Amino acid sequence: MEINFRKAKFSALAATIDQCPAKSIPEIVMSGRSNVGKSSLINALCDNRKLARVSQTPGKTRAVVFFDIDDKLRIADLPGYGYAKVSREKKSQFSSLADSYFTSGRQFDLVLHLMDIRREPSDEDVAMLEYMNANNIRYFVVFTKCDKYSAAGLRRRLEELKDIYDFDENADIFAISSDKKLGIDQLREAIAKLLI
Numbered sequence: 001m002e003i004n005f006r007k008a009k010f011s012a013l014a015a016t017i018d019q020c021p022a023k024s025i026p027e028i029v030m031s032g033r034s035n036v037g038k039s040s041l042i043n044a045l046c047d048n049r050k051l052a053r054v055s056q057t058p059g060k061t062r063a064v065v066f067f068d069i070d071d072k073l074r075i076a077d078l079p080g081y082g083y084a085k086v087s088r089e090k091k092s093q094f095s096s097l098a099d100s101y102f103t104s105g106r107q108f109d110l111v112l113h114l115m116d117i118r119r120e121p122s123d124e125d126v127a128m129l130e131y132m133n134a135n136n137i138r139y140f141v142v143f144t145k146c147d148k149y150s151a152a153g154l155r156r157r158l159e160e161l162k163d164i165y166d167f168d169e170n171a172d173i174f175a176i177s178s179d180k181k182l183g184i185d186q187l188r189e190a191i192a193k194l195l196i
């Protein structure tokens with residue numbers, strides 16, 4: 001079955017786990033620290049610059065935002081973790097919604113775990129990858145902002161990261177740039193192949 005990523009629309013906003021829409025179609029969960037490029041990737045996948053708001057202010061998104069693609073696929077944009085600029089109290093409030101997404105028994109089909117290719121892994125990234133490995137959660141590792149490297153530099157950096165992270169041999173790893181539309185087609189294809 002084909003999927004038209006351009007046929008995407010806002011579907012729902014949930015400030016608590018109970019407000020999340022019941023699962024009716026395959027669901028992808030966006031995970032990763034604030035500012036890693038989650039909203040930008042949703043926009044790039046759907047070829048729509050206005051779909052998900054791209055925030056300049058880390059930590060602004062407090063809710064889970066749902067987008068439906070072609071009525072065949074749902075994307076859940078989780079509040080990111082690692083907000084440097086918000087209080088400790090707000091921090092736990094933000095991350096508890098994202099945490100409960102994984103611990104509440106809610107069903108989903110794939111996690112896109114985003115990490116900035118230039119940064120070293122954060123404790124949260126390491127914990128998240130361990131959690132997904134331990135719980136047999138299907139995930140793609142997506143390195144973002146790859147336009148910051150030359151082609152040769154990108155290959156070197158990816159080798160470095162494979163040593164740093166100790167990924168599963170069969171892990172699906174993507175290197176993308178939402179700005180330059182690098183790796184977006186490959187990611188669309190892999191998503192459609194797995195879920196549609």
Ligand SMILES: Nc1nc2c(ncn2[C@@H]2O[C@H](COP(=O)(O)OP(=O)(O)O)[C@@H](O)[C@H]2O)c(=O)[nH]1
Nearest residue numbers: 034035036037038039040054055145177178179
């Ligand atoms: N250079 C570059 N910057 C990006 C890319 N994707 C996102 N950004 C920038 O990173 C910042 C955070 O992006 P956003 O999508 O809001 O991240 P989110 O907080 O994870 O949703 C914004 O300033 C974006 O313009 C990319 O592929 N390349």
Ligand SMILES: [Mg+2]
Nearest residue numbers: 038039055061
């Ligand atoms: Mg966002």
